[in-house]
Amino acid sequence: MHGDEPAAPVALLAACQQGVFDDRATWFLVPMINPTGFSRHQRDNATGIDLNRDYLSLKAPEVRSHVAWLRRQPRFDLAVCLHEDWEAVGFYHYELSRQIDPGFSRQIRATAAEYLPIEAGEVIDGRPVDEPGIIRPESDPALREHWPEAIYLFRHHSDHCLTFETPSPQAMPDRIAANVAALSTACRAYLDLS
Numbered sequence: 001m002h003g004d005e006p007a008a009p010v011a012l013l014a015a016c017q018q019g020v021f022d023d024r025a026t027w028f029l030v031p032m033i034n035p036t037g038f039s040r041h042q043r044d045n046a047t048g049i050d051l052n053r054d055y056l057s058l059k060a061p062e063v064r065s066h067v068a069w070l071r072r073q074p075r076f077d078l079a080v081c082l083h084e085d086w087e088a089v090g091f092y093h094y095e096l097s098r099q100i101d102p103g104f105s106r107q108i109r110a111t112a113a114e115y116l117p118i119e120a121g122e123v124i125d126g127r128p129v130d131e132p133g134i135i136r137p138e139s140d141p142a143l144r145e146h147w148p149e150a151i152y153l154f155r156h157h158s159d160h161c162l163t164f165e166t167p168s169p170q171a172m173p174d175r176i177a178a179n180v181a182a183l184s185t186a187c188r189a190y191l192d193l194s
């Protein structure tokens, strides 16, 4: 999604190689929405659009084609978006859920903490935390002028959307490992519930 957040697509590939996506579920993987930004190591796409603010206006062709694809898919039990934060020194994640189970997100946080510090502070990236390292932001799409992917997914495709944020200043292998482990924990916890 953001071309200067390389641990995300690399971690998704590693998760595939490590068998995170097993045969107990059907998986829909979108490894790279912003290839022109990725090749330029920049957040926006080549024409300067932040794709993760475009899911309401649908200006960018990448987002339009992603949305067109999504409309052909069933609802998802769980949706996870992988991002990085260059201002953070620790892992944190966002949770949008219509049925909050605090234990679920705490398991993810504990897993990530084996590889990275958990981002400290009452406010992270301008948003108040719900508990350390976990942000449950305003989820009413009507109150959002610019929709990120997660808001779109929560509005149209899933009752449970997570966004992982790994800290860019930390070592790449740790960011990848934390993402894979957190993804694995989220998927396993979800499959054990259902």
Ligand SMILES: [Zn+2]
Pocket: 001, 002, 005, 052, 082, 083, 084
């Ligand atoms: Zn991002």
